[in-house]
Amino acid sequence: MSQDLELGLYVFVLATFLGLEIIRRVSPLLHTPLMSLTNAISAITIVGSILVAGEQKTTLSTVLGSIAVACSMINIVGGYLITYRMLRMFRKSGKNRP
Amino acid sequence: MIDRAIPLLYLGAAVSFILALKWLSAVPTARRGVIVGAAGMALAVAGTLLKPEIESYRWIAVAFVAGTVIGVPMAMMPMTAVPQRTALSHAFGALAAALVGTAEFYLKAPAIDRFTMGALALEVLLGFLTFTASLMAFGKLQEILPPRPITWKSQNLLNFTLLGLAAASGAYLVARPEAAWLFPVFGALALAFGVMLVIPIGGADMPTVISLLNSYAGLSAAAMGFVLNNKLLIIAGALDGSSGFILSVIMCRAMNRSFTNVLFGAFGQAQASAGASGERRAARSATPEEAAGILHVASRVIVVPGYGMAVAQAQHKVRELYDVLTKAGVDVRFAIHPVAGRMPGHMNVLLAEANIPYDRLVEMEDVNSDFPQADVALVIGANDVTNPAARHDRNSPIYGMPILDVDKARTVMVIKRSMSPGFAGIENELYYLDRTLMVFGDAKSVVGNIVKEFAGGT
Numbered sequence: 001m002s003q004d005l006e007l008g009l010y011v012f013v014l015a016t017f018l019g020l021e022i023i024r025r026v027s028p029l030l031h032t033p034l035m036s037l038t039n040a041i042s043a044i045t046i047v048g049s050i051l052v053a054g055e056q057k058t059t060l061s062t063v064l065g066s067i068a069v070a071c072s073m074i075n076i077v078g079g080y081l082i083t084y085r086m087l088r089m090f091r092k093s094g095k096n097r098p
Numbered sequence: 099m100i101d102r103a104i105p106l107l108y109l110g111a112a113v114s115f116i117l118a119l120k121w122l123s124a125v126p127t128a129r130r131g132v133i134v135g136a137a138g139m140a141l142a143v144a145g146t147l148l149k150p151e152i153e154s155y156r157w158i159a160v161a162f163v164a165g166t167v168i169g170v171p172m173a174m175m176p177m178t179a180v181p182q183r184t185a186l187s188h189a190f191g192a193l194a195a196a197l198v199g200t201a202e203f204y205l206k207a208p209a210i211d212r213f214t215m216g217a218l219a220l221e222v223l224l225g226f227l228t229f230t231a232s233l234m235a236f237g238k239l240q241e242i243l244p245p246r247p248i249t250w251k252s253q254n255l256l257n258f259t260l261l262g263l264a265a266a267s268g269a270y271l272v273a274r275p276e277a278a279w280l281f282p283v284f285g286a287l288a289l290a291f292g293v294m295l296v297i298p299i300g301g302a303d304m305p306t307v308i309s310l311l312n313s314y315a316g317l318s319a320a321a322m323g324f325v326l327n328n329k330l331l332i333i334a335g336a337l338d339g340s341s342g343f344i345l346s347v348i349m350c351r352a353m354n355r356s357f358t359n360v361l362f363g364a365f366g367q368a369q370a371s372a373g374a375s376g377e378r379r380a381a382r383s384a385t386p387e388e389a390a391g392i393l394h395v396a397s398r399v400i401v402v403p404g405y406g407m408a409v410a411q412a413q414h415k416v417r418e419l420y421d422v423l424t425k426a427g428v429d430v431r432f433a434i435h436p437v438a439g440r441m442p443g444h445m446n447v448l449l450a451e452a453n454i455p456y457d458r459l460v461e462m463e464d465v466n467s468d469f470p471q472a473d474v475a476l477v478i479g480a481n482d483v484t485n486p487a488a489r490h491d492r493n494s495p496i497y498g499m500p501i502l503d504v505d506k507a508r509t510v511m512v513i514k515r516s517m518s519p520g521f522a523g524i525e526n527e528l529y530y531l532d533r534t535l536m537v538f539g540d541a542k543s544v545v546g547n548i549v550k551e552f553a554g555g556t
Contacts, residue, residue, distance in 0.1 A: 004327050005213050012320060015333040018116065019340030025123045028436060028461050031345060031443030032180060034122055035312055037135060038341040039187050041115050042316045044139070044334035047146045048198040048326050052205075053161065054152030061201040066157040068201075071194040073165020074172065075187050076143075080136040081173030082183070086447050087128045089177075093455040 033086045040079025046072035100148050107145030108330040114138025115334050119341070125456060142330060177451040178408050181304065181440035182239040188311045189232035195318040196225025200285065202325055208276035215275050217324035219268035223288045224318035227264075230292030232311050238296070239304060239440055247300035260291040299360070301405070302482065304440045306349040306360045313342025345442050352436035352462075354488075354499040381517065384535040386544055389511055390551035392535075396473035396509075398429045400465065402502055403445050404438050406479020406514070410541035416478065417452040418549045426552075431458050433465040433475075433502050435483040466503045475507035477528075479514070479541050485526045495524060510534040513544050 026034050049072050053065030118135030121127040147155070175183050199222040206214070237243035264287035267280050299307050316338025323331030350357060384392075393399065401420075407413060423430045432454065438445045446459055460468075469475060477484055480502075487494040488501045504510050505528055512529060514536060528534055537544055 002213065005324070008324050008327065008329070008332055011329050011332045012324075012336050015336035016340050019119070019337040020344060022116070022119045022123070022337075023341045023344045026119075027124060028348075028434070028443060029446050029456055029459060030122060030125065030128060031348075032184075032441060032447045033128065033132075033443070034119075034341060035184055035309070035345065035442060036180075036187075037118065037122055037132060038312060038316065038338045039184065039191060040139070041118070041135060041334050042191050042312075042319045042338040043194070044111075044115075044142060044331055045191060045194040045198065045319050045322060046139075047142055047328060047331060048202075048322045049161075049194055050143070050146045050158055051149065051151060051326070052198050052201045053158050054147075054149075054154060056153045057205055061205050062157060064197040064201040066161045068194040068197040069158055069161035070165040070168075071190040071197075073162055074169040074190050075194075076136075076139055077166050077169030078172035078183075078187060079169075080132055080139070081170065082175070082180075084129065084132045085173065086177070086180075086450070087125070087132060089447065089450040089453070090125050090128075090456045091450075091453070092457050 029090075030087075033083050036079055036083045036086070040075055040083065043072045043075035043079060046076065101150070104145045104148055107141045107148075108328070111138040111142040111145070112330050112333045114141065115337060119337060177447050178411060180447060181308065181444060182236055184308055184441055185232050185236040185239055185311070188308070188315050189229050189236065191315045192225045192228035192232060192311075192318060194225075195315070195322050196222050196229060196285070196288075198322060199225060199318075199325065200281075203275075203281055204278075207278060207281075210275045212272055214325055215272045217321045219271055219284070221318050221321035221325060222285060223264060223268055224314050224321065226285050226288035227292035227295065228311050228314040228318060230289045231296045231307075232292075232315075234293055234296035235299075235304065235307055235311065238299075238301065245301045247298050247303075249298045253294075253298060257291065257294050260287060260294060264288050264291055301440060302437070303353075303360050305437050305442050305444075306346050306353070306357075308441050309342050309345035309349055310357075311342070313339050313346060316340075316342055349437055349442060352500060354496075381529045381536050382532075382534065384511070384537050386537060386539075386547035387551045389535070389537050390548050392474060392509055392511065393423065393428070393548070393552055394426075396428055398468075398472045399423060399431075399474045399476060400469065400472045400504075400507065401430065401432045402475060402477045402480045402484060402504055403432060403434070403449065404478065404480025404483065405440060405444075406481070407541055408439060408444065408448055408479070410479065412478060412541035412545050413448045413452040415542050415545040415549065416449070417454055419545055419552075420454055420458075422549055422552050431460050431465065431468075433462065433504075434459055435462050435480070435502055438480060438483060462500060462502055469503045469506040472507040473509065475504040475510045477504060477510065477512040477514075478545065481514075481526055482524060484528050485524065487524070487527050491527075504528065505531055505533075508533065511537055513537045513539070513541050515540065 049068035118131040121131030267284040320335025488496045488499040
């Protein structure tokens with residue numbers, strides 16, 4: 001096993017356990033915002049997309065990369081915005097929404 | 099110089115994502131979580147744009163603009179459309195991962211090591227299957243496609259064959275990356291499997307399926323992290339994967355079903371046995387005026403909203419009802435079943451949108467002990483999650499599913515279009531109880547009329 005792979009697997013396993021612990025604590029009240037936020041976070045695929053689109057190695061890779069950048073960007077912009085919008089709607093009794 | 103800073107930016111992004119999810123756990127800190135998450139993403143994008151490998155920014159800039167132009171309207175969709183929107187964004191996320199994987203394959207193969215190829219195959223497989231599966235889910239939720247489960251006899255055999263062929267061609271590519279001709283076949287098999295996976299799935303199972311697709315999209319991003327040897331992608335993908343996994347487990351538990359049962363056991367098949375049972379009994383019906391009269395003498399009311407409320411867009415009328423009842427000194431709370439609606443937490447955002455305070459929304463485990471003390475349980479557009487058969491009828495397809503014990507309230511009022519059975523095609527014996535009153539009609543207008551009668555009577 002190469003060192004990169006070994007390290008990558010450690011990171012993956014630890015991040016998964018951390019994720020399970022954190023997400024378990026999220027109130028069911030917020031499960032919809034949770035899903036739209038994790039959806040926005042998984043748009044981290046933009047990192048790979050930018051590299052493929054920007055390296056300009058072949059036409060095919062540039063085209064596929066650019067489409068991927070656009071798709072990821074949709075989720076980044078849309079995901080964070082709608083999560084914020086949703087959370088602004090949650091208010092406690094006796095307080096009116098600003 | 100800049101090369102040294104990029105890993106630090108990525109580390110900052112990873113920390114932000116973790117904090118974002120941690121702060122999302124409760125309403126008071128949740129908005130801070132979103133801002134930190136967005137800041138983390140900005141760090142990640144900035145770090146990537148600074149990489150020396152990037153030759154030209156032209157197409158990246160074009161794609162940024164295109165993504166923003168599509169992304170902003172998608173964030174402005176009404177809350178009733180959130181399940182569709184979520185399915186669609188899973189499709190975009192998965193497509194991005196799959197396309198990057200495809201591009202990487204044609205850039206690197208055949209000089210690609212086994213391990214990288216394995217991660218790449220996983221990324222492409224999960225990416226493409228999640229892409230089409232999410233599009234199918236979107237189509238069903240938007241009702242472009244028939245939302246009922248579509249099943250036939252050898253369906254599972256076909257699905258397993260497709261998945262098996264996709265896995266086999268992926269494995270072959272790992273062993274022999276020079277077989278580039280096989281790659282399009284591999285991608286096509288993954289795309290086809292995604293379509294077939296969602297065809298037998300009905301609306302009631304959507305919460306589980308959307309959660310599962312959320313998880314797959316995350317895992318495919320993590321696989322991309324292994325291909326590119328990028329720890330940030332691995333961390334973000336793992337967080338997303340575990341989140342989707344937990345949500346699917348919660349959804350399955352709330353329906354007392356297993357993963358395999360949701361994916362391969364199509365609910366629609368239960369219909370035949372359930373429809374025949376039970377003699378014709380009469381249900382009592384009431385007018386909105388009578389309903390308002392009952393609410394007048396009530397002091398504790400528990401509202402049980404379901405998907406029907408979302409379909410009728412009745413949440414704002416429900417808020418009006420909440421307002422007049424609260425003003426009259428009635429204690430009103432909302433009982434939320436985990437699978438009410440079409441995605442996890444669906445009812446909560448709808449009611450929050452209608453400006454109902456979130457401390458009035460109570461989860462199933464906390465509210466069930468309160469039904470015996472409630473004067474009225476008002477069921478609006480919920481069906482199977484209130485069926486007492488789940489507690490005692492061993493022959494019922496929903497036997498064992500945790501339900502809201504609305505039948506224990508002194509009076510049960512059900513607002514429903516007609517007596518037709520719910521999504522699972524199961525008759526709800528709640529409707530035939532002596533204490534149950536059916537108020538027939540469209541949820542929005544019925545609730546509106548109750549509000550009118552209630553306000554007029556005081």
